[in-house]
Amino acid sequence: MTLQPAGATVTPSERTMLTDLGGRHHLWSDEAEPTTLARGSENTTFAVDGFIARRTTDVEALAREVAMLDALADTTSVPVPLPVVHRPDLGVLVYRRLPGTPLLRRPDRLGARVDRVLIDVLRALRRIRPDPPLVVDEHPNEAWLADARVDFEATGSYLGTERAAIVGVFLEEAPPPTRSLRVAQHNDLGAEHILVDERGQVTGIIDWTDAALADPARDTGLLLRDLGSAVALAVSAGLDGPVTADERARIYFHARCKWLEDVAYALEDPAGRVAYLESSGRTFEHVFGGT
Known part of the structure:
Protein backbone atom coordinates (compact mmCIF):
# COMPACT_ATOMS: atom_id res chain seq x y z
CA MET A 1 0.00 0.00 0.00
CA THR A 2 1.20 3.49 -0.83
CA LEU A 3 1.31 5.97 2.03
CA GLN A 4 -0.23 9.32 1.14
CA PRO A 5 0.89 12.81 2.21
CA ALA A 6 -1.17 14.66 4.78
CA GLY A 7 -4.38 15.96 3.24
CA ALA A 8 -4.15 13.68 0.21
CA THR A 9 -7.08 13.85 -2.18
CA VAL A 10 -10.31 12.04 -1.41
CA THR A 11 -12.23 11.42 -4.63
CA PRO A 12 -15.83 12.68 -4.97
CA SER A 13 -17.21 9.12 -4.89
CA GLU A 14 -15.17 8.30 -1.78
CA ARG A 15 -16.36 11.49 -0.09
CA THR A 16 -19.98 10.59 -0.86
CA MET A 17 -19.49 7.07 0.51
CA LEU A 18 -17.87 8.37 3.71
CA THR A 19 -20.51 11.05 4.27
CA ASP A 20 -23.29 8.48 3.88
CA LEU A 21 -21.45 6.00 6.11
CA GLY A 22 -20.96 8.56 8.88
CA GLY A 23 -24.55 9.72 8.80
CA ARG A 24 -26.10 6.25 8.56
CA HIS A 25 -24.12 4.93 11.53
CA HIS A 26 -23.97 8.21 13.52
CA LEU A 27 -20.17 8.32 13.43
CA TRP A 28 -19.35 11.80 12.12
CA SER A 29 -21.17 14.81 10.73
CA ASP A 30 -21.63 15.65 7.06
CA GLU A 31 -19.12 18.48 7.55
CA ALA A 32 -16.32 16.18 8.77
CA GLU A 33 -13.30 16.40 6.47
CA PRO A 34 -11.83 12.99 5.52
CA THR A 35 -8.15 12.47 4.72
CA THR A 36 -6.60 9.66 2.72
CA LEU A 37 -3.90 7.94 4.80
CA ALA A 38 -2.94 5.15 2.41
CA ARG A 39 -3.93 3.92 -1.01
CA GLY A 40 -3.06 0.58 -2.59
CA SER A 41 -4.31 -1.86 -5.19
CA GLU A 42 -6.77 -3.51 -2.76
CA ASN A 43 -7.07 -1.17 0.24
CA THR A 44 -7.66 2.53 0.83
CA THR A 45 -7.53 3.95 4.35
CA PHE A 46 -9.15 7.20 5.47
CA ALA A 47 -9.09 9.23 8.68
CA VAL A 48 -12.36 10.96 9.60
CA ASP A 49 -13.01 12.82 12.84
CA GLY A 50 -11.25 10.39 15.20
CA PHE A 51 -12.11 7.29 13.20
CA ILE A 52 -10.23 5.15 10.70
CA ALA A 53 -12.21 3.80 7.74
CA ARG A 54 -10.65 1.21 5.46
CA ARG A 55 -12.18 0.14 2.17
CA THR A 56 -11.03 -3.06 0.45
CA THR A 57 -11.82 -5.15 -2.59
CA ASP A 58 -11.10 -8.36 -0.64
CA VAL A 59 -14.26 -8.71 1.42
CA GLU A 60 -13.39 -12.25 2.58
CA ALA A 61 -10.08 -11.06 4.04
CA LEU A 62 -11.93 -8.20 5.72
CA ALA A 63 -14.39 -10.62 7.34
CA ARG A 64 -11.47 -12.66 8.71
CA GLU A 65 -9.83 -9.54 10.09
CA VAL A 66 -13.03 -8.35 11.78
CA ALA A 67 -13.61 -11.75 13.41
CA MET A 68 -10.01 -11.83 14.61
CA LEU A 69 -10.07 -8.28 16.03
CA ASP A 70 -13.38 -8.88 17.82
CA ALA A 71 -11.98 -12.03 19.45
CA LEU A 72 -8.59 -10.49 20.21
CA ALA A 73 -10.01 -7.40 21.92
CA ASP A 74 -11.66 -9.66 24.52
CA THR A 75 -8.44 -11.60 25.18
CA THR A 76 -5.67 -9.03 25.63
CA SER A 77 -5.24 -5.83 27.62
CA VAL A 78 -3.18 -4.35 24.78
CA PRO A 79 -5.29 -1.92 22.72
CA VAL A 80 -6.04 -3.12 19.17
CA PRO A 81 -8.45 -1.65 16.61
CA LEU A 82 -11.98 -2.53 17.70
CA PRO A 83 -14.46 -2.78 14.81
CA VAL A 84 -17.26 -0.23 15.18
CA VAL A 85 -18.84 -0.76 11.77
CA HIS A 86 -18.32 -3.64 9.33
CA ARG A 87 -20.09 -3.23 6.01
CA PRO A 88 -19.41 -6.27 3.79
CA ASP A 89 -21.58 -4.71 1.07
CA LEU A 90 -19.15 -1.79 0.84
CA GLY A 91 -16.01 -3.67 1.83
CA VAL A 92 -15.57 -1.19 4.69
CA LEU A 93 -14.30 -1.49 8.25
CA VAL A 94 -14.45 1.45 10.67
CA TYR A 95 -12.76 1.67 14.07
CA ARG A 96 -11.76 4.43 16.46
CA ARG A 97 -8.27 5.77 15.93
CA LEU A 98 -5.91 4.57 18.67
CA PRO A 99 -3.79 7.19 20.45
CA GLY A 100 -0.01 7.40 20.09
CA THR A 101 2.56 7.67 17.33
CA PRO A 102 4.36 4.86 15.48
CA LEU A 103 7.47 3.59 17.22
Whole structure:
Protein backbone atom coordinates (compact mmCIF):
# COMPACT_ATOMS: atom_id res chain seq x y z
CA MET A 1 0.00 0.00 0.00
CA THR A 2 1.20 3.49 -0.83
CA LEU A 3 1.31 5.97 2.03
CA GLN A 4 -0.23 9.32 1.14
CA PRO A 5 0.89 12.81 2.21
CA ALA A 6 -1.17 14.66 4.78
CA GLY A 7 -4.38 15.96 3.24
CA ALA A 8 -4.15 13.68 0.21
CA THR A 9 -7.08 13.85 -2.18
CA VAL A 10 -10.31 12.04 -1.41
CA THR A 11 -12.23 11.42 -4.63
CA PRO A 12 -15.83 12.68 -4.97
CA SER A 13 -17.21 9.12 -4.89
CA GLU A 14 -15.17 8.30 -1.78
CA ARG A 15 -16.36 11.49 -0.09
CA THR A 16 -19.98 10.59 -0.86
CA MET A 17 -19.49 7.07 0.51
CA LEU A 18 -17.87 8.37 3.71
CA THR A 19 -20.51 11.05 4.27
CA ASP A 20 -23.29 8.48 3.88
CA LEU A 21 -21.45 6.00 6.11
CA GLY A 22 -20.96 8.56 8.88
CA GLY A 23 -24.55 9.72 8.80
CA ARG A 24 -26.10 6.25 8.56
CA HIS A 25 -24.12 4.93 11.53
CA HIS A 26 -23.97 8.21 13.52
CA LEU A 27 -20.17 8.32 13.43
CA TRP A 28 -19.35 11.80 12.12
CA SER A 29 -21.17 14.81 10.73
CA ASP A 30 -21.63 15.65 7.06
CA GLU A 31 -19.12 18.48 7.55
CA ALA A 32 -16.32 16.18 8.77
CA GLU A 33 -13.30 16.40 6.47
CA PRO A 34 -11.83 12.99 5.52
CA THR A 35 -8.15 12.47 4.72
CA THR A 36 -6.60 9.66 2.72
CA LEU A 37 -3.90 7.94 4.80
CA ALA A 38 -2.94 5.15 2.41
CA ARG A 39 -3.93 3.92 -1.01
CA GLY A 40 -3.06 0.58 -2.59
CA SER A 41 -4.31 -1.86 -5.19
CA GLU A 42 -6.77 -3.51 -2.76
CA ASN A 43 -7.07 -1.17 0.24
CA THR A 44 -7.66 2.53 0.83
CA THR A 45 -7.53 3.95 4.35
CA PHE A 46 -9.15 7.20 5.47
CA ALA A 47 -9.09 9.23 8.68
CA VAL A 48 -12.36 10.96 9.60
CA ASP A 49 -13.01 12.82 12.84
CA GLY A 50 -11.25 10.39 15.20
CA PHE A 51 -12.11 7.29 13.20
CA ILE A 52 -10.23 5.15 10.70
CA ALA A 53 -12.21 3.80 7.74
CA ARG A 54 -10.65 1.21 5.46
CA ARG A 55 -12.18 0.14 2.17
CA THR A 56 -11.03 -3.06 0.45
CA THR A 57 -11.82 -5.15 -2.59
CA ASP A 58 -11.10 -8.36 -0.64
CA VAL A 59 -14.26 -8.71 1.42
CA GLU A 60 -13.39 -12.25 2.58
CA ALA A 61 -10.08 -11.06 4.04
CA LEU A 62 -11.93 -8.20 5.72
CA ALA A 63 -14.39 -10.62 7.34
CA ARG A 64 -11.47 -12.66 8.71
CA GLU A 65 -9.83 -9.54 10.09
CA VAL A 66 -13.03 -8.35 11.78
CA ALA A 67 -13.61 -11.75 13.41
CA MET A 68 -10.01 -11.83 14.61
CA LEU A 69 -10.07 -8.28 16.03
CA ASP A 70 -13.38 -8.88 17.82
CA ALA A 71 -11.98 -12.03 19.45
CA LEU A 72 -8.59 -10.49 20.21
CA ALA A 73 -10.01 -7.40 21.92
CA ASP A 74 -11.66 -9.66 24.52
CA THR A 75 -8.44 -11.60 25.18
CA THR A 76 -5.67 -9.03 25.63
CA SER A 77 -5.24 -5.83 27.62
CA VAL A 78 -3.18 -4.35 24.78
CA PRO A 79 -5.29 -1.92 22.72
CA VAL A 80 -6.04 -3.12 19.17
CA PRO A 81 -8.45 -1.65 16.61
CA LEU A 82 -11.98 -2.53 17.70
CA PRO A 83 -14.46 -2.78 14.81
CA VAL A 84 -17.26 -0.23 15.18
CA VAL A 85 -18.84 -0.76 11.77
CA HIS A 86 -18.32 -3.64 9.33
CA ARG A 87 -20.09 -3.23 6.01
CA PRO A 88 -19.41 -6.27 3.79
CA ASP A 89 -21.58 -4.71 1.07
CA LEU A 90 -19.15 -1.79 0.84
CA GLY A 91 -16.01 -3.67 1.83
CA VAL A 92 -15.57 -1.19 4.69
CA LEU A 93 -14.30 -1.49 8.25
CA VAL A 94 -14.45 1.45 10.67
CA TYR A 95 -12.76 1.67 14.07
CA ARG A 96 -11.76 4.43 16.46
CA ARG A 97 -8.27 5.77 15.93
CA LEU A 98 -5.91 4.57 18.67
CA PRO A 99 -3.79 7.19 20.45
CA GLY A 100 -0.01 7.40 20.09
CA THR A 101 2.56 7.67 17.33
CA PRO A 102 4.36 4.86 15.48
CA LEU A 103 7.47 3.59 17.22
CA LEU A 104 9.18 3.83 13.82
CA ARG A 105 9.41 7.59 14.29
CA ARG A 106 11.16 7.44 17.67
CA PRO A 107 14.98 7.23 17.73
CA ASP A 108 14.76 5.71 21.23
CA ARG A 109 12.46 2.74 20.77
CA LEU A 110 12.84 0.81 24.00
CA GLY A 111 10.11 1.97 26.35
CA ALA A 112 9.16 0.31 29.61
CA ARG A 113 9.12 -3.45 29.05
CA VAL A 114 7.85 -3.39 25.51
CA ASP A 115 8.65 -7.12 25.36
CA ARG A 116 6.00 -7.88 27.99
CA VAL A 117 3.36 -6.00 26.02
CA LEU A 118 4.24 -7.85 22.82
CA ILE A 119 4.23 -11.23 24.57
CA ASP A 120 0.78 -10.43 25.98
CA VAL A 121 -0.80 -9.57 22.63
CA LEU A 122 0.89 -12.37 20.65
CA ARG A 123 0.02 -14.95 23.30
CA ALA A 124 -3.60 -13.77 23.16
CA LEU A 125 -3.55 -14.02 19.37
CA ARG A 126 -2.53 -17.67 19.65
CA ARG A 127 -5.39 -18.41 22.04
CA ILE A 128 -8.29 -17.11 19.97
CA ARG A 129 -10.24 -19.16 17.45
CA PRO A 130 -11.93 -16.63 15.16
CA ASP A 131 -14.63 -17.62 12.69
CA PRO A 132 -13.76 -17.46 9.84
CA PRO A 133 -10.26 -18.63 10.78
CA LEU A 134 -6.97 -17.05 9.77
CA VAL A 135 -5.45 -18.22 6.50
CA VAL A 136 -2.21 -20.17 6.34
CA ASP A 137 0.73 -18.20 4.93
CA GLU A 138 2.58 -20.73 2.77
CA HIS A 139 5.44 -18.47 1.57
CA PRO A 140 8.50 -20.76 1.95
CA ASN A 141 11.92 -19.59 3.08
CA GLU A 142 13.35 -20.19 -0.39
CA ALA A 143 10.84 -17.65 -1.73
CA TRP A 144 11.73 -15.19 1.04
CA LEU A 145 15.38 -15.43 0.03
CA ALA A 146 14.52 -14.99 -3.65
CA ASP A 147 12.52 -11.88 -2.79
CA ALA A 148 15.44 -10.57 -0.71
CA ARG A 149 17.79 -10.98 -3.67
CA VAL A 150 15.43 -8.93 -5.83
CA ASP A 151 15.24 -6.25 -3.13
CA PHE A 152 19.04 -6.23 -2.92
CA GLU A 153 19.26 -5.41 -6.62
CA ALA A 154 17.15 -2.32 -5.95
CA THR A 155 19.24 -1.15 -2.98
CA GLY A 156 22.84 -1.52 -4.17
CA SER A 157 23.69 2.15 -4.65
CA TYR A 158 22.15 3.06 -1.29
CA LEU A 159 24.01 0.40 0.70
CA GLY A 160 27.53 1.27 -0.35
CA THR A 161 30.36 -1.18 -1.00
CA GLU A 162 31.00 -2.42 2.55
CA ARG A 163 27.39 -3.04 3.53
CA ALA A 164 26.54 -4.50 0.13
CA ALA A 165 29.34 -7.04 0.57
CA ILE A 166 27.99 -8.08 3.99
CA VAL A 167 24.47 -8.45 2.60
CA GLY A 168 25.82 -10.37 -0.38
CA VAL A 169 27.33 -13.00 1.91
CA PHE A 170 23.94 -13.51 3.58
CA LEU A 171 22.18 -13.85 0.22
CA GLU A 172 24.57 -16.60 -0.89
CA GLU A 173 23.80 -18.74 2.16
CA ALA A 174 21.10 -21.41 2.12
CA PRO A 175 17.93 -20.38 3.98
CA PRO A 176 16.75 -22.30 7.04
CA PRO A 177 14.52 -25.21 5.96
CA THR A 178 10.86 -24.26 5.73
CA ARG A 179 9.05 -25.92 8.61
CA SER A 180 5.49 -27.07 9.01
CA LEU A 181 4.93 -25.28 12.35
CA ARG A 182 2.33 -22.54 11.93
CA VAL A 183 1.00 -20.29 14.69
CA ALA A 184 -1.15 -17.17 14.63
CA GLN A 185 1.00 -14.14 13.74
CA HIS A 186 0.41 -10.43 13.28
CA ASN A 187 2.68 -11.09 10.29
CA ASP A 188 3.70 -7.45 9.84
CA LEU A 189 4.81 -6.48 13.35
CA GLY A 190 7.22 -3.71 12.43
CA ALA A 191 7.83 -0.55 14.44
CA GLU A 192 5.43 1.36 12.18
CA HIS A 193 2.55 -0.70 13.60
CA ILE A 194 3.44 -0.31 17.30
CA LEU A 195 1.99 2.90 18.76
CA VAL A 196 3.53 4.57 21.81
CA ASP A 197 2.97 7.68 23.92
CA GLU A 198 5.57 10.34 24.73
CA ARG A 199 7.07 8.11 27.47
CA GLY A 200 7.48 5.16 25.10
CA GLN A 201 4.61 3.20 26.63
CA VAL A 202 2.76 1.06 24.08
CA THR A 203 -0.72 2.48 23.37
CA GLY A 204 -1.76 0.05 20.66
CA ILE A 205 -0.89 -2.46 17.95
CA ILE A 206 -2.42 -1.63 14.56
CA ASP A 207 -2.70 -2.90 10.96
CA TRP A 208 -3.69 -6.56 11.37
CA THR A 209 -4.53 -6.96 7.68
CA ASP A 210 -1.80 -9.56 7.07
CA ALA A 211 -2.50 -11.67 10.17
CA ALA A 212 -2.12 -15.36 9.35
CA LEU A 213 -0.94 -18.75 10.55
CA ALA A 214 2.79 -18.63 9.85
CA ASP A 215 6.26 -19.51 11.12
CA PRO A 216 6.67 -17.89 14.57
CA ALA A 217 9.99 -16.42 13.42
CA ARG A 218 8.06 -14.02 11.18
CA ASP A 219 6.95 -11.68 13.96
CA THR A 220 10.09 -12.06 16.07
CA GLY A 221 12.22 -11.45 12.98
CA LEU A 222 10.51 -8.11 12.46
CA LEU A 223 10.98 -7.26 16.12
CA LEU A 224 14.69 -8.03 15.83
CA ARG A 225 14.94 -5.85 12.74
CA ASP A 226 13.37 -2.81 14.40
CA LEU A 227 13.91 -3.27 18.14
CA GLY A 228 17.04 -5.41 18.42
CA SER A 229 17.88 -8.92 19.51
CA ALA A 230 17.20 -8.40 23.24
CA VAL A 231 13.51 -7.63 22.64
CA ALA A 232 13.06 -10.20 19.87
CA LEU A 233 14.66 -13.05 21.78
CA ALA A 234 12.81 -12.11 24.99
CA VAL A 235 9.50 -12.25 23.11
CA SER A 236 10.43 -15.57 21.51
CA ALA A 237 11.40 -17.03 24.90
CA GLY A 238 8.25 -15.65 26.53
CA LEU A 239 6.08 -17.36 23.94
CA ASP A 240 7.91 -20.62 23.29
CA GLY A 241 10.56 -21.14 25.94
CA PRO A 242 14.38 -21.04 25.64
CA VAL A 243 15.53 -19.89 22.21
CA THR A 244 17.41 -22.65 20.40
CA ALA A 245 20.21 -22.04 17.90
CA ASP A 246 17.82 -23.11 15.14
CA GLU A 247 15.16 -20.61 16.21
CA ARG A 248 17.73 -17.85 16.54
CA ALA A 249 18.91 -18.51 12.98
CA ARG A 250 15.32 -18.35 11.70
CA ILE A 251 14.69 -15.06 13.49
CA TYR A 252 17.82 -13.50 11.99
CA PHE A 253 16.94 -14.86 8.55
CA HIS A 254 13.53 -13.18 8.55
CA ALA A 255 14.94 -9.98 10.09
CA ARG A 256 17.45 -9.69 7.24
CA CYS A 257 14.95 -10.44 4.49
CA LYS A 258 12.51 -7.90 5.92
CA TRP A 259 15.29 -5.32 6.37
CA LEU A 260 16.01 -5.49 2.64
CA GLU A 261 12.30 -5.33 1.85
CA ASP A 262 11.95 -2.16 3.94
CA VAL A 263 14.90 -0.46 2.27
CA ALA A 264 13.61 -1.30 -1.21
CA TYR A 265 10.18 0.03 -0.20
CA ALA A 266 11.66 3.26 1.16
CA LEU A 267 13.78 3.86 -1.92
CA GLU A 268 10.67 3.86 -4.11
CA ASP A 269 9.83 7.22 -2.49
CA PRO A 270 12.85 8.46 -0.47
CA ALA A 271 11.34 11.86 0.30
CA GLY A 272 8.04 10.42 1.52
CA ARG A 273 9.54 7.47 3.42
CA VAL A 274 12.42 9.12 5.24
CA ALA A 275 11.55 7.38 8.51
CA TYR A 276 12.10 3.97 6.90
CA LEU A 277 15.49 4.97 5.51
CA GLU A 278 16.58 6.45 8.83
CA SER A 279 15.48 3.29 10.59
CA SER A 280 17.39 1.03 8.21
CA GLY A 281 20.52 3.09 8.76
CA ARG A 282 20.25 2.66 12.53
CA THR A 283 19.43 -1.04 12.50
CA PHE A 284 21.84 -2.45 9.92
CA GLU A 285 24.57 -3.37 12.42
CA HIS A 286 22.39 -5.43 14.75
CA VAL A 287 20.51 -7.08 11.88
CA PHE A 288 23.55 -8.17 9.87
CA GLY A 289 26.23 -8.07 12.55
CA GLY A 290 25.19 -10.96 14.78
CA THR A 291 23.57 -14.39 14.80
